[in-house]
């Protein structure tokens with residue numbers, strides 16, 4: 278008798294899986310939206326867009342320069358418009374800046390046109406990762422741990438409205454990509470509550 282494993286038709290094949298909508302990664306600074314997003318896009322053979330980079334291109338300025346020259350409100354306005362435009366592009370993987378999902382209009386646009394995934398990462402890990410670079414204006418305004426903890430309080434209840442939640446630990450980017458991909462393949466938009474995927 279042969280024991281060759283037949284593929285289980287109820288489990289989608291990662292190689293041929295294509296999300297039906299743009300996958301929008303949300304989460305705090307340092308949660309890995311850009312690094313996970315880039316690799317996820319590669320795995321799914323989809324384009325990758327990083328909203329922060331698109332905002333910089335549109336403004337012709339770096340994010341620290343936008344904050345310093347025009348202020349945060351101007352940045353948020355550009356962020357909303359850029360994400361609205363990106364959501365009208367063909368299906369892709371979209372990494373957003375940590376504040377983007379806090380905007381009600383952006384959340385509504387993502388809900389209408391995308392699948393949102395919150396990369397939920399613990400404070401220690403966020404502090405460790407964001408300490409590597411100093412290009413984030415919000416973290417240069419004081420003690421990064423305190424700032425991140427404060428943002429967690431305000432933002433986590435809102436991020437919790439994402440379609441899918443994936444918990445990330447200290448594991449590497451590839452592990453996180455695997456978990457995100459598994460969560461995405463298991464996701465059915467009909468589910469009312471957010472699907473939570475722990476490590």
Ligand code: S3P
Nearest residue numbers: 305306307329374375376413414
């Ligand atoms: C911000 C996060 C940053 C960038 C800007 C503001 C925020 O993006 O959009 O500095 O408000 O959390 P990352 O989350 O990609 O670092």
